[in-house]
Amino acid sequence: MHTSPIIELGGIKFDLSTILMLIVTSVIVFVIAKLATRNLSVENPGKLQNFMEWTVEFVQNLISSTMDWKKGKHFLSLGLTFIMFIFVGNLLGLPFGIVTGVHDPEHAHIFGKEIVSVTEEFAKHPDVEEVELAWWKSPTADASVTMGLAFIVFFLSHFLGMTRNTKSYFKHYFQPYWFFFPINVIEQFAKLLTQGMRLFGNIFAGEVLISVLLKLTALGVGGYIASALGLIVWQGFSIFVGAIQAFVFTILTMVYISQMIESHDEHEH
Template sequence: MHEAPVIELYGIPLDLSIIIPMIVSCIIVFVLAKVATRNLSVENPGKLQNFMEWVVEFVQNQIASTMDLKHGRPYIGLAITLIMFIFVSNMLGLPFGIVMGYDSAADATIFGQPITTAVEAFNTAAAAGNAHPHVEVAFWKSPTADVSVTMTLAAIVFLVVHFQGMTKNTKGYFKHYLEPYPVFLPINLIEQFSSLLTHGMRLYGNIFAGEVLIAVILKLSAVGAVGLVASIPMMMIWQGFSIFIGAIQAFVFMILAMVYISQKIVKHEDH
């Protein structure tokens, strides 16, 4: 079992296996958007510009399937950001992993700071009488394979959804909680928070399970020659399937966000 590379900065625990890939995801999405829109051309668009135009058109069509574009147009930027950031984040853990092994607590440091999870593992091993402990720390994974990331994304969408509902459809928003009868208020409240939970956990469960299976296949390759030979086609197949799953989950997260927004801002008479 690999430990997470957690360090403390001013008393705040920071998991580098989440922070570093998230920064990389943000940089990749920003660079793609910047390069695609740097030299826009109507007569001779480049391949990247064509790709971004396809993404925009695809997202716009999906929003149009959930609400009238007169309501949905302001959320195109949000939807594009969500689908691109989540897709890139889903892909980061597929090509490779970075795992470092430590044989003593003194060596388990990064940026001059001790890796607290590794130090705790060494202390636990010493208390158990293990004279030669070895701790492995995983520094790289898909950010969306961590529940704190996916639930934070879901919470951001949750806040946006309810803020938009309260400001753009105030009467209908609050009336919804009392429908069809006021006695249904507790059930309607539970429904809102359950949608927050399922929105984040669905993404986390799919990506985390995929990375666990990749780790199992890598373990198989270390068993012997037979395991190595068997793991190669298995890894190729699962990598391809993981790309498909990563794309589907990015789409599902984005489209659910748009559905939740449409449910809150669109008045009944607009349906």
């Protein structure tokens, strides 16, 4: 059975695999951006520069489709960061996995700290001979990560609404009638939940399917063939799913920001 390597610091539990993959994702995005902008050229742009220019133009069009560009241009960096970070993060769990096994709870330590997920697993299932720790996965296959990203959007959009569009922001909670206030409040939290859980659900389901396909190898030669073919097809499709989910999260971000910083009249216009 696979579990995450979790340690406890100051009463707070930390998933080391998630932290590792967040760092890896950030480094990959930084390297791509750095290489793409290192030797900029107008006459003979490189492939990475072309890719980055296409990405910037794509995000610009995405923002322009949700709000006036004069207001939306300030969110270009945010959109680029989200779409690249989420796309790379979505794909990291596809190529391979890193799994280590622990046979004795007394050896379940790292950096001098107890891996509580392992000791708890042995305590719940005394007959288990080995607990497998999954170190490599898509960070977006963790609900805490996707909900964290969604909360950033939630906090930013509402902060902008309260500071840049104060009157319309508070007024919209009582539209079309004052007794719609509870429904409008629930709607805001529903947006937070659905934005984060949509991303998590799609990526987590993909990784679960990959683990199921890998287990087909236990069925012999036929299982190996079925597993290989299934992985080829699914990983190709997962690239498409990863791109779509990065796009959906980013455009929802811009839609939510637009709804907060633009008045009702501007939306109608």
